[in-house]
Amino acid sequence: MMRIVKPRNARSKRAMDSRAPKVVENTKTALTVRGSTCSVLVQNAMTDIAAYKQPDIKKFQKKNEIRPFEDASSLEFFSQKNDASLIIFGSNSKKRPNTLTWLRTFNYQVLDMFELKVLNYKAMSEFKKLTVNVGMKPMISFIGPIFDSHPHYQMVKSMFLDFFRGEQISMLDLAGLQYIISVTASGDGNISVYSGDTSNLPPINFRVYKIKTYKSKKQDKVPRVELEEMGPRLDFQLGRVREADPDMMKQAMKIPKELQPKAKKNVETDLLGDKVATIHVGKQDLMKLQTRKMKGLKKRSKDEFEGQGGVDDEIEDVIVSDEEQPKKRKRHIK
Amino acid sequence: MSESMKIQSIGDRPVTVERAIPVTYDLGNLTMYDTNMMDSQIMSSTGEEEAKEAYLQSLARDSAQLLVNQILALPVVTGGRTGGDVNHNDGVFVKLPDPTTQLPREKPVPVPKPLTKWEKFAKQKGITPKARNTGNMVYDEAKGEWVKKWGYKGKNQEEPWLVEVDEKAESGGTAESENKGKGKNKSRK
Numbered sequence: 001m002m003r004i005v006k007p008r009n010a011r012s013k014r015a016m017d018s019r020a021p022k023v024v025e026n027t028k029t030a031l032t033v034r035g036s037t038c039s040v041l042v043q044n045a046m047t048d049i050a051a052y053k054q055p056d057i058k059k060f061q062k063k064n065e066i067r068p069f070e071d072a073s074s075l076e077f078f079s080q081k082n083d084a085s086l087i088i089f090g091s092n093s094k095k096r097p098n099t100l101t102w103l104r105t106f107n108y109q110v111l112d113m114f115e116l117k118v119l120n121y122k123a124m125s126e127f128k129k130l131t132v133n134v135g136m137k138p139m140i141s142f143i144g145p146i147f148d149s150h151p152h153y154q155m156v157k158s159m160f161l162d163f164f165r166g167e168q169i170s171m172l173d174l175a176g177l178q179y180i181i182s183v184t185a186s187g188d189g190n191i192s193v194y195s196g197d198t199s200n201l202p203p204i205n206f207r208v209y210k211i212k213t214y215k216s217k218k219q220d221k222v223p224r225v226e227l228e229e230m231g232p233r234l235d236f237q238l239g240r241v242r243e244a245d246p247d248m249m250k251q252a253m254k255i256p257k258e259l260q261p262k263a264k265k266n267v268e269t270d271l272l273g274d275k276v277a278t279i280h281v282g283k284q285d286l287m288k289l290q291t292r293k294m295k296g297l298k299k300r301s302k303d304e305f306e307g308q309g310g311v312d313d314e315i316e317d318v319i320v321s322d323e324e325q326p327k328k329r330k331r332h333i334k
Numbered sequence: 335m336s337e338s339m340k341i342q343s344i345g346d347r348p349v350t351v352e353r354a355i356p357v358t359y360d361l362g363n364l365t366m367y368d369t370n371m372m373d374s375q376i377m378s379s380t381g382e383e384e385a386k387e388a389y390l391q392s393l394a395r396d397s398a399q400l401l402v403n404q405i406l407a408l409p410v411v412t413g414g415r416t417g418g419d420v421n422h423n424d425g426v427f428v429k430l431p432d433p434t435t436q437l438p439r440e441k442p443v444p445v446p447k448p449l450t451k452w453e454k455f456a457k458q459k460g461i462t463p464k465a466r467n468t469g470n471m472v473y474d475e476a477k478g479e480w481v482k483k484w485g486y487k488g489k490n491q492e493e494p495w496l497v498e499v500d501e502k503a504e505s506g507g508t509a510e511s512e513n514k515g516k517g518k519n520k521s522r523k
Contacts, residue, residue: 023443111438139364140366143397172430174426186374186377187372249438252438
C-alpha cells in the first residue's frame with residue numbers, strides 16, 4: 001500500500017534508515033487513537049497513560065471509525081505512517097463501556113491485542129501534583145501469580161513492559177530512579193483460559209507512585225523507600241484477546257546473530273573458580289631444542305645452590321641429566 | 335507528628351523485605367516479578383477502598399524497596415557516561431545488566447544486503463580496501479591519554495626521559511647549548 005520512497009537527500013535517507021529494520025532497534029513509539037465513540041473519560045485516561053510514555057508517543061486528536069477486532073487495517077496504516085509499533089485505541093459502547101484496546105505490531109501488521117475495560121479511573125490531576133522528568137525510566141513491578149500462569153495475563157505483562165520500559169540504557173544514574181509503576185492482579189491464577197467466562201478474571205490494578213528515599217538508621221548503604229501516589233489510578237477488566245499468530249511471534253522473537261552471546265572457546269572455570277585456558281603450543285622436538293643459550297640450564301657449583309633450597313637442586317638434576325647425556329659436551333663450569 | 339519526627343521514625347523502618355516465594359528481577363528493564371499470593375480478602379472487599387489502596391501501596395513500596403536494594407548492589411561506575419553527554423559528567427552511575435525478559439521486536443531481523451558486483455569481485459580476488467591514514471592522534475599508555483604524533487606538542491618532539499650522563503658536561507663544562515652558534519675555540523690560521 002505504501003509506495004517505496006527513494007531518498008532524495010541525506011536527511012531523508014537518514015529518516016529512512018532510522019525506520020529500516022535494524023539489529024538493535026529503536027525504542028518503540030506508541031500512538032493513542034480515539035474511536036468514534038470515545039468518551040471523555042477514556043480520552044483523559046489515555047492522556048494520563050501517555051504522560052509516562054513521553055517522548056515516544058503521538059496522540060491523535062481526531063476520532064476514527066475503527067473496530068480493531070474486526071478490521072485493524074487502518075490501525076496498521078497508522079502504524080506504518082508514523083513508525084509506531086504500539087497503539088492504544090479508545091472506545092465506548094453500551095456493551096463494552098470505556099474500553100482501551102492495546103495492540104502491538106510486527107512489521108506494521110497486528111501481532112497481538114487485547115481489550116481493557118476501565119473500571120475505576122482517578123485522574124492525575126486529582127492527585128497531589130508530583131511530576132517526573134520526561135523520558136525517565138520507570139521501575140516496574142508485576143505482582144500476582146496470575147501473571148505467570150495465565151497466558152492472557154502474560155500478554156498483558158509483556159505489552160505493559162514493552163510500553164512503559166522506555167529507552168534501553170546500560171548506565172543508570174541513581175538520581176533517575178524516580179517512580180514506580182505497579183501492576184497487580186489478585187487471584188490464584190488457576191483460572192482456565194478456555195472457560196470463556198471473562199467475568200471471573202481478576203481485575204488488573206494499575207498504580208503509579210513517586211519514590212522518596214530516606215536515610216536508614218539500620219543500614220548505611222541502603223535507603224528506606226517510601227511512596228506517594230501520583231496517579232493515574234486505573235483498574236482494568238480484561239476483555240477480548242487476540243493472541244499472536246505463532247509463526248509471526250516466532251519471527252518477532254528471533255534474536256539477530258550479532259546479539260547472540262558468543263561462547264568463548266577454550267576458556268573454562270575450574271572447581272576453585274579460577275579461569276583456566278589452554279594455550280596451544282606446537283609440538284617441540286626435544287632433540288632439536290637449543291639449550292646452549294639457556295643460562296638456567298648451566299651446571300653450577302654446589303656453593304651457589306646452598307641458599308636456594310632443595311627443590312631447585314632436583315629440577316637442576318633432572319634437566320641436566322636429560323640434556324647432557326646425549327650431547328656429551330664438556331661444559332666449562334664457571 | 336512534626337515533619338522532623340516523622341523523618342526520624344521513617345529511618346527506623348526496615349529496609350529489607352521478606353517474601354515467601356523469592357522474587358525475580360529483570361534489572362535491565364528495572365522490573366521485578368512477584369508471584370506471591372495477594373491477600374484476596376482485602377482485594378475482593380467492595381466497600382473498603384482505602385484499605386485496598388493502602389494494601390496496594392504497601393505491596394508497591396516493598397517492590398520498590400527490593401528493586402532499589404538490587405540496583406544498589408550493582409557495580410558502580412563514577413564519572414561521565416561514555417556517550418559524550420556533557421550534562422551528565424558527574425553523578426554516581428550504576429552499570430545495568432542486559433535485560434532478561436525477551437520482548438517481541440517491532441521489525442524483522444535485517445537481511446544482509448546482497449553483495450554488489452564489485453564487492454563480489456573484490457571478495458573473490460582478495461582485494462581489501464587500502465589502509466587509510468589513522469590520523470594524527472596516538473594513545474600514550476604512560477600518560478593514559480591521546481597525544482599528537484606530530485605538530486605542536488607532538489610526541490615526536492618530546493625530550494628523552496632518560497639521558498646518559500655526559501662526563502664532560504657533568505664536570506662543570508659549559509652546556510652544549512651555550513656553545514651553539516658561537517665560534518668558540520676556533521683558531522684561525
